[in-house]
Amino acid sequence: MRLRNPRVLLAIALAVLLILVAAFSLGKIWFNQGSMNMNAIAPIVTHPAPPQVSEVPASTPNQDTKQESASTYPTENVDVVVIGSELEGLYLARAAVDEGLKVKILDPHQAFGGQILQSQMLFLDETRDEQGHLLVQGRAKELFDGFRNAKIRKLSEFTTYMDKLSKDIPIESGITIEEVEQIQTPDHMHKIPSILYKTNKNEVKKITASYWVDNSDFAALMSRLETKRLPGLEKFYGQKDIEYMSAGMMMKFKNVDWKKFNTTFNALKPEDRSKQFGGGNVSDSFAIGLSGMTKAYHPSNDRVFLRGLNAVNQRDGEVLINALLVYTVDPAKLASVQEAVYLGNKETALILQHFRKTLPGWEKAELGEQPTYPYIREYNHYEMDYTLKPSDLLGGTMFWDNVSIGGYPLDLQGTSANKWGIEMGRPDKYGMPLRSFLLKNYENVIAAGKNVGSSAIAYGSTRIQPNTSLAAESIGVILGQLHGKQKLREIKPEDMLKLQTYLATRYQIKLTGVTGTNKITGWNVEEIRKLDTGEITYPSYVQTRKKPAVK
Structure with missing residues (x-):
């Protein structure tokens, strides 16, 4: 059948033309926004978004549009930001506040208290030297004495203690770090002036600080920076994949x-x-x-x-x-x-x-009441200015920049490769330097608690709470004493001695004049190398080691 009516033919032609135009427009939109459409049908991921790090050269004015837009967010200025609410970093926060600094805690977990309150890890390990003398110092001593004497045993009693520790320090829980601003200093270091973070109410805020402390159990801040991960226990056990202590x-x-x-x-x-x-x-x-x-x-x-x-x-x-x-x-x-x-x-x-x-x-x-979060013993080890090694611990090494006196066996808890774990030696006591808490190549990033600069084997001892709690408190005091006058990395031995003297007189924290037994006296370079890599297991090796002949 033929269509002879010219009006009908014209209507059909117009309809075809409109369809072609529409198809062309839709194709253009798909071409330009195809990735967005693909994401729209992708599964929802519940993990935090990938880090956004803005690099700004020190010699160039900040022209970045993201940074300009960031200035529109509510902004808070403090001296120290502590990321996470683990016990160890709270000592740093408390000490810094008591020394006159303005501190804020941003916790990536939804609830306060870390492994103490959320994991209910209420069995405390004391540190003692090989003569049995207690090594616990500083504010932590009240907690450990209370635990030993049965005055602080229940969750409610630990909660009261930690509430007192964090009193009047502002805390925001359930935050997500959105963007980390970085600049390069004249001496080619990285520096963090500010962070954008999202609250648990999905509000984006900006905060600036002189120092940033990673006090989380999964390196919430440091894992987003230009860091070097040190070999973990997977190397010690010869595993292909990364695995942490259980x-x-x-x-x-x-x-x-x-x-x-x-x-x-x-x-x-x-x-x-x-x-x-x-x-x-x-x-x-x-x-x-x-x-x-x-x-x-x-x-x-x-x-x-x-x-x-x-x-x-x-x-x-x-x-x-x-x-x-x-x-x-x-x-x-x-x-x-x-x-x-x-x-x-x-x-x-x-x-x-x-x-x-x-x-x-x-x-x-x-x-009884079951915990809603596991007790995390270990995460990645990142390179600090100094990495503590087994030879430092078993050698009883003391450092000019001691911020803690540590002790405890090198206790490697089990992994799937060695379910019972292994003890790698028992130090007498040893020093922990400030440098082991300063993130390498960063001017103003401090590690706390589980993030201590330590090899995976030495970490069996360095991880114990009294060791890193004392270090954190000492650093908090030092930050207060240096405020506006000097940077942590500018401290010289003579400056450190004055600060350690202040810690001793004001807070009864003794970091100098302490001697640890050297249990590797006479060991040669190769033996020490093998000790540090885990090729030598100290407890068994010392039983068979041939001592040099006496001349």
């Missing part, structure tokens, strides 16, 4: 008859105690070891493991235990952390049944 899930129980547990255990003859529990000891306050009993427990899967006990009597039938390990946890990945919590809490319920059957006084025990 995370811990704290186990909380109630309705435990601790008196019966203590008296029954200690009434046994040593040989019967060893046969039934595998040794260890139980006191009014603590139960340590009992590894024969824990070895008899068979985990439900390979990701979890029950090692010897570190149990504390929290009073009123409540007991907290640090003994359950979860392997291959990445603290920087939310899904990995959530999986660890699920695996750990699920296993705790099964372990309870084992304890009811094998431990006297535990027949009616029940689950």
Whole structure:
């Protein structure tokens, strides 16, 4: 059939023309915005956005449009920003405030308190030298004395202590770092003038500071900077993939008859105690070891493991235990952390049944409040101005810029490659220099707590809380004393001695005149090299090492 009506033909022609124009326009939009359309159908990612770092040459005025737009955000100016609310960095914050500085805490976690309050890691490890003398100094001493004397044992008591520590220091929890501004200093160092961050209400704010402290358990700030990651335990164990020390899930129980547990255990003859529990000891306050009993427990899967006990009597039938390990946890990945919590809490319920059957006084025990976050022992080690090594620790090395006196065995907690872990030696005591807390190539970035500049092997000892808590407090005091007069990196030995004297007289923190036993006296260069790389395991090597002949 033919269409002869000219009006109909004209209408068809116009319709075709409109369709072609529309198709051309849509094609142009798709061509120009195709990547956006592809992202629109991509799965939602819950991890923080990739870091945005703006580099501004020191000699060039800042013309960057992002920086200009950043000036429109609400801006706060402080002396020190502490990223994270772990215990160790809180000592730095408290000391700096008491010395007159303006400090703010920005916490990437939703809740305050880090491994102490959120992971409920309430079993504290003291540091002592080989003569048994207590090495804990500074503000941390009140906490550790209270723990030992059973005055600070419950979560509420730890909360009261940490609230006092952070009193009147502004804290924003649940923040996300959006952008880090960097400039290059005349001496070719990086410097951070400001950070853009998003609050838990999705408000973007800007904050400027003279110093930035990474006090998080996953290097929330430093992982976004131009840093060098040091080899981890994967090199020591010969693994291909990065793996950190196992995370811990704290186990909380109630309705435990601790008196019966203590008296029954200690009434046994040593040989019967060893046969039934595998040794260890139980006191009014603590139960340590009992590894024969824990070895008899068979985990439900390979990701979890029950090692010897570190149990504390929290009073009123409540007991907290640090003994359950979860392997291959990445603290920087939310899904990995959530999986660890699920695996750990699920296993705790099964372990309870084992304890009811094998431990006297535990027949009616029940689950207590389970933590919602794992105890993270380790993350990446980044290069600082000085990296502490096993030879520093076992050699009893003291530094001119000591900010802490440390001690504790080189205790490498288990990984999937070595589930029980290994001890690499027991130092007497050693110094921890300021340089081990200053991020290499950055003028104003300070490491706190788990971020200490340490090799993965030395970290078995340096990581312990009293060591890095004292360092953080000392640095906080030093920042206050230097404010507006001198930079941390400009400190010379004679300046440091004055600062250490001030710490001793004002805060009773002794960092000089301390001598540590050198346990590697007479070792040659090659032996020390192997000690530092882990090719030599100190406890076994010293039993067979040939001593040089006496002339």
